Amino acid sequence: MGIITISREFGSGGRELGKRLADELGYGYYDREIVTAIAEKNKLNEQYVSYALEGGMFRNFPVHFGRTFSYSPALMAGESRLFADQNKLLRELATAGNCVIVGRAADVILREFRPFNLFVYADMPSKLQRCRERASEDEHLSGREMERKIRKVDMDRKRYHSMISDIPWGDRRGYHLCINTTDREIKSLVEPVAAYVRLWLEEQGQ
Numbered sequence: 001m002g003i004i005t006i007s008r009e010f011g012s013g014g015r016e017l018g019k020r021l022a023d024e025l026g027y028g029y030y031d032r033e034i035v036t037a038i039a040e041k042n043k044l045n046e047q048y049v050s051y052a053l054e055g056g057m058f059r060n061f062p063v064h065f066g067r068t069f070s071y072s073p074a075l076m077a078g079e080s081r082l083f084a085d086q087n088k089l090l091r092e093l094a095t096a097g098n099c100v101i102v103g104r105a106a107d108v109i110l111r112e113f114r115p116f117n118l119f120v121y122a123d124m125p126s127k128l129q130r131c132r133e134r135a136s137e138d139e140h141l142s143g144r145e146m147e148r149k150i151r152k153v154d155m156d157r158k159r160y161h162s163m164i165s166d167i168p169w170g171d172r173r174g175y176h177l178c179i180n181t182t183d184r185e186i187k188s189l190v191e192p193v194a195a196y197v198r199l200w201l202e203e204q205g206q
Contacts, residue, residue, distance in 0.1 A: 002027065002098040002201050003115035005106040007161075007169065010153040011127030013186040014120035017179070018102040020190045025197070028099040038085050052082050053104065054156055103157075107174060108165045114204065116197055119175040124150070126182045176200060 004021065008014020015031060022029035039049040087109050093099055094113045101110070107117040122130075124147060131146055141149065161169035172178050177196060179189065 001094075001113070002197075002206055003094050003110060003113050004100045004118060004197060005110065005115045006100065006102045006118045006120060007105075007107055007157075007175070008102070008120040009122060009127065009170070010150045010157075011131045012120045012122040013130055013181045013184075014118075015102055016186045017118075017120055017181070017189060017193070018100050020187055021194060021197070022100040024190050024194045025098070025100075028093070028097060029102075030093055030099060031102040034086065034089060034093075034101075034104060037089060038082060041085060042082065044082075049082060053086055054153070054160065105161050105164060108161065114206075116177075116200055117175045118193070119170060119172070119178045120181055121170065121178065122181045 002025070004018075004025075004027065006014050006018040006021075008017075018031065019029055021027075035046055035050045035053065038044075038053070039046040042049070086104060090101065090104060090106055090109050091113075093101065094110050094115070101115075107115065127150055128143060128146055131150065135141070158169040165174070167174040177193070179193065181189070
């Protein structure tokens with residue numbers, strides 16, 4: 001069973017790399033589909049579910065506030081249920097077959113499945129450029145505003161990850177491969193990354 005998790009800095013191209021890697025390997029690909037499934041199950045707005053699962057309710061707490069959800073008074077019963085639903089769904093996807101899962105702290109939640117964990121990062125100018133290229137027509141953020149947004153999203157991901165792992169988000173100790181996409185075309189990275197993943201899986205007997 002091949003399971004690949006992708007953690008990524010906002011604007012680094014991690015989502016695109018994950019999709020292209022899944023296509024190259026013939027794996028299932030899961031990202032926004034997870035949010036959609038949980039929102040439909042709980043009859044909630046997708047934006048709210050996405051906000052919650054990206055660590056929205058942790059924004060007023062220090063990065064090292066606690067290591068389990070039970071320590072945080074900010075987690076209301078409904079929000080706790082969203083995380084429980086997400087964790088259950090992630091395990092179901094991991095059990096169902098080969099897959100690439102983007103975000104959701106899947107590297108931590110699925111560690112019992114021994115996934116291949118990938119971290120994607122880039123310098124700020126490259127992230128700003130990617131965000132500009134992918135911005136919707138109705139989004140008109142200045143460079144400074146976009147940079148604040150990038151830093152905010154990454155901090156939320158860092159806070160969320162720190163709630164369930166002793167290894168900091170982005171720390172190379174938590175990943176099998178870290179990729180710097182600065183000034184790189186994402187599609188040019190797919191074949192070498194896929195080759196590395198195949199070798200790792202073979203060595204693991206997967």
